Amino acid sequence: MTAKLPRLDAAKKVPKGDLLLCGLTMIPGVGPVQRNAAVAIKSGRLSAIGPSAEVRARHQDLSAFDAHGYTAIPGLVNAHTHAAMGFFRGLGHGQDEMIESFFFPAEKSLTPELLEPLAYSYLYGGLLSGSTTFGDHYYHVAGVAKAIDRLGLRGVVGETVADLGGAFPGRKGWEEWQRTIERWPFSSRLSPSIAPHAADTVSPSLLRELATFAHSHHLPLHLHLSQSSGERLRVLKREGCTPVAYAERCGALTSKTLAVHLVTVDSDDLYILARSGVTAGHCPASQIVYERLSPIDGFLKHGIPVALGTDCAASNDSADLLAEMRLTALLAADRGVPLAQRGPAEILRMGTLNGAVGLGLGDDLGSLEEGKAADMVLLANDLTTEPDERPEVNVLFSHASRNVRHVLVDGRFVLFHSQPTLMSVSDMRAAYLEAVSAIYRRLGR
Numbered sequence: 148m149t150a151k152l153p154r155l156d157a158a159k160k161v162p163k164g165d166l167l168l169c170g171l172t173m174i175p176g177v178g179p180v181q182r183n184a185a186v187a188i189k190s191g192r193l194s195a196i197g198p199s200a201e202v203r204a205r206h207q208d209l210s211a212f213d214a215h216g217y218t219a220i221p222g223l224v225n226a227h228t229h230a231a232m233g234f235f236r237g238l239g240h241g242q243d244e245m246i247e248s249f250f251f252p253a254e255k256s257l258t259p260e261l262l263e264p265l266a267y268s269y270l271y272g273g274l275l276s277g278s279t280t281f282g283d284h285y286y287h288v289a290g291v292a293k294a295i296d297r298l299g300l301r302g303v304v305g306e307t308v309a310d311l312g313g314a315f316p317g318r319k320g321w322e323e324w325q326r327t328i329e330r331w332p333f334s335s336r337l338s339p340s341i342a343p344h345a346a347d348t349v350s351p352s353l354l355r356e357l358a359t360f361a362h363s364h365h366l367p368l369h370l371h372l373s374q375s376s377g378e379r380l381r382v383l384k385r386e387g388c389t390p391v392a393y394a395e396r397c398g399a400l401t402s403k404t405l406a407v408h409l410v411t412v413d414s415d416d417l418y419i420l421a422r423s424g425v426t427a428g429h430c431p432a433s434q435i436v437y438e439r440l441s442p443i444d445g446f447l448k449h450g451i452p453v454a455l456g457t458d459c460a461a462s463n464d465s466a467d468l469l470a471e472m473r474l475t476a477l478l479a480a481d482r483g484v485p486l487a488q489r490g491p492a493e494i495l496r497m498g499t500l501n502g503a504v505g506l507g508l509g510d511d512l513g514s515l516e517e518g519k520a521a522d523m524v525l526l527a528n529d530l531t532t533e534p535d536e537r538p539e540v541n542v543l544f545s546h547a548s549r550n551v552r553h554v555l556v557d558g559r560f561v562l563f564h565s566q567p568t569l570m571s572v573s574d575m576r577a578a579y580l581e582a583v584s585a586i587y588r589r590l591g592r
């Protein structure tokens with residue numbers, strides 16, 4: 148039946164508007180893999196999913212394509228990024244006390260107008276590897292939001308706030324961020340989060356204020372927590388308890404909290420995290436570079452949901468969440484996590500639905516289900532991925548960013564035949580390199 152349809156892999160023009168894709172191998176993220184499946188997209192939503200013949204019969208009005216040869220997965224959710232830190236690429240490795248001695252001094256040279264071009268490199272890398280949503284946490288984050296918007300991507304962005312450390316200690320950034328939230332200037336694909344920097348850099352009164360604001364405005368709270376030995380020691384000395392216990396005491400741990408890294412947690416901390424309902428943000432490559440791997444086995448044993456992120460170019464030079472998923476699967480196996488908790492479906496959930504839930508968008512994103520936003524990645528099956536007996540295993544262990552052919556956000560192709568549709572790569576590169584040069588000049592490099 149689908150043989151008469153134009154083939155998506157031969158399409159020259161970017162398809163626009165409502166759409167029907169037939170013949171897909173579909174890994175919806177919820178429920179079993181579907182072969183020869185079709186998806187109908189209307190007004191940016193997934194309006195029908197099911198067997199190709201059936202869905203096509205009900206949607207004769209839609210512009211239809213034969214998408215045989217593609218595996219569809221939900222758009223990946225990179226739960227924790229600092230996309231504008233591309234200018235650190237390659238420089239962070241081998242630095243001691245990286246955050247305090249290296250990040251903060253360099254970040255003092257950032258000015259708002261540099262943020263949008265600085266974010267292009269990491270966002271483009273993320274898009275090429277299938278990420279549609281970015282949970283970004285940074286200074287002058289409105290510039291990052293602009294870059295996310297221009298590429299047609301989705302973002303939950305939070306201005307990094309700290310009053311006891313960081314690049315810009317004080318309340319100025321927080322006060323500006325509250326004004327930005329009140330007159331939100333971005334599209335519906337962008338939403339705000341409240342983003343305390345970490346337990347050692349935010350005072351109890353400010354952390355309570357941020358947690359109360361997030362709660363009263365129904366916004367996600369996205370923070371680094373227990374991310375280094377230094378942070379743990381400073382909080383123990385200052386507050387007499389661990390960073391996790393401190394965050395709980397300040398009301399910062401709820402089911403709308405994404406607590407990232409948790410590298411230095413102890414067993415009592417794991418009980419606190421489990422009963423609070425937080426999502427653990429896990430960035431394995433970054434954690435190994437700047438401290439050590441967080442206890443993913445402990446999270447899973449305590450039933451704490453895990454969402455994956457790539458962090459930033461200083462500690463994880465690539466924004467490739469597919470690669471991070473593979474790394475997580477291997478490290479979880481090495482740490483003795485039972486197969487039932489680290490099978491392909493569970494790892495895919497860490498790169499999709501768990502991140503969406505952690506960022507407060509679980510009802511709308513993270514799986515291919517009718518009614519959800521049409522955020523979807525089409526991976527091209529090829530000589531490197533056949534046979535296709537277990538597509539969900541292949542996605543994890545055979546597919547790579549080279550197979551990411553098309554990416555849709557809200558039903559719009561933002562990557563088509565591996566090219567961004569809304570911005571030119573050469574323009575992004577020129578603007579990015581100019582911004583990097585400006586920073587390097589300020590740093591005297």
Ligand SMILES: [Zn+2]
Nearest residue numbers: 227229371458
């Ligand atoms: Zn981070």
